[in-house]
Amino acid sequence: MIIVISVVSLGFVGYLVFPAMDITAQEQPEVFVTHSGAVVQTTGDVLDPVYTIQEVEFDPQKYLREFDYGKVSQLEDGTILREFTIIAEDDKIMEIAPGIFYNVWTFNGQVPGPTIRATEGDLVRIHFTNNGSKEHTMHFHGNHPAEMDGIFEIVGSGGGQFTYEFIAGPVGVHPYHCHVMPVEEHIGHGLYGVFIVDPKDARPQADEMVMVLNGFDTDFDGENNLYAANTIPFYYQHHPIQINTNELIRVYVVNMVGLDPINNFHLHGTLYEYYPTGTDIIPSQFTDMTTFSQSERGILEFEYEYTGRYMFHAHLTEFSDKGWSGVFYVKDSSQPNMEVYDYGS
């Protein structure tokens, strides 16, 4: 009996003292590439935030150029009516980075919510339903009556409803987000999206895209663990955004990072015309570096002369090291059928 006990306890101690020696380790060694280009081999698993193929529930590539113009109809006085249906939920668990599962709170099942787009003077009507377990609202930046502000008109959980109605304006790029206290928490979990108001004289034709700069504090210690343009860290580094040389690119950038007072945007290989808040049609800056405080936003317009890969990222390197970085892959516009470049494969 004593022998059995001592053998068992010694075995247990041995197991604890010496790191697991697993004889069932994989036979085929895996290989991964470091940030500095070195190739490393392992018999175990690879933890790779950038290069591993991951199936994301939310597709930043699709979100990038997806604009929701609503269900369009015309009122008797000729005003365009745009109707949207937005449903808030707060029970979704999403894989926001390879292997990291986080409880996101969503508008229409995604973070950021759909990009709502209208022309100045249109009547915007939003049928909002709160299917969450907490109270939520929609608060739009822009012009509207006080009762459409989404602050005091709290929408109850489990199917509460509210219809927001206002005339789209002013021209520009604006955020919308839930404004229930604590706002930090509701925004931190993902209840935000972009609202674009186009001028009546449309902006010049361009390859348009939306980038919401966001972050996630996945362990609730008051510091963001992950940063990104459009939710998934390093996504556009893994899947570069394909654009053409000598084509006007227009990026609507909205900074929704909480907890950190500022964020920024830096573009490689060219400079852009910058329109703060997008409210003016004359750019105020020609630069490659813009600083955004919380919910600050603007429009960037640029063209690339040369083909190749160009990074865009936070010049706050802590943010870029934690996921807020991406790549534009510039193709020659005279050769439209060029082979698709797959970075990192």
Added chain:
Amino acid sequence: MIMEVKRSSKTKTAVSAIIPFVLLAVMIGYVFGPGSELISFGVVIPEISIEKVEFVDSEIIATVRNTGPIAVDIVMADIDDSILPAAIEPDKHLERFESAIVRIPFEWNEGQPYAIGLTIDDGTRFEKQVDVAAPSIQPTVEMITYFAIIGTYVGIIPVMIGLLWFPFISKLSRNKYKFFLALTVGLLLFLGISAAEEAIEISAENLSDVFNGVLLVATVSIVSFLALNYVGEKLKKRAGASKLAGPVAIALMIAIGIGLHNFGEGLAIGAAIVLGEAALGAFLIVGFALHNTTEGFAIAAPMARTKLMIGRLAAMGMIAGVPAIFGAWVGGFVYSPLSAVIFLAIGAGAIFQVIVTIIRWIQNEEGKLSNSSVLAGIAVGMIIMYVTSLLV
């Protein structure tokens, strides 16, 4: 007939011993099976501990253990908040208490502090701060020799020097001799407390709460105490009642106890060098050496009333001193906080066992302990140890 009765009673005993286990197994089976819903209240918080960080060529290696109540997946690694590609071996899934090695390719700079972060599947990040990055030591012939030399300086040489007090002690009057014997008790008392303290300190700093550091130290110490007590009694019985055997057996027990203690010291020195605290090196070694001279004295004291047996004395010096070399090797090459705590606790138990043996011996010789020279000896022993320990 009688045999059958005996057999059936034996079976009955066995069955009665097993029944409680069976009931317990049934209950545990129910709690984990059909009854699991009844008691699934509260939120389970996963936990991992980064137990060790090594700096090798262009790579930082972290040893991580799942010290929480549920299995976890390690999914992301970072250095100073910079997320990096990494590898985890044998695999990223860690059951309770399972450990793995995370290899993070990184061009680190010597002497710089680093924070190593690991994130698990629910997004919680765990961090280990390393104050000074120093290249991890590989067991090359050169390093093995280096550690052996350090172990010799710290363990063997001072103990041997301490043994040279033998002729001095053997010429002392009965009362003075008692004083010096008691002095040994004081020395050992100090060493035992310091070993236990060191073990508790390491467990508090480097071991996760699940290991119940203080209770681990207490359990291991007491088991080591009991085991050595048993061995000591056996040794004495085998040696018979010969007058010579008593003191030699005690000296041997002291040597073993001190050997275990010196193993712990070697461990500390080896680990300090690995952890990049070698700048203190020379001072640390001189301190331990001075300190350990008193240990030689402790071995010499009980044998002082017997004939001088240089061979045996030297052998005991080796038993006490050589483990410092092994300690330095273990501490330098395969350091793990858990093994350090266990070795230190074994040492503490061994030393307390020796103390009890010496006290019993003094009692047998003298009849009582409250003799003024005995009390003074213990006090002076502790004070000497305290003062020399200030040098470390």
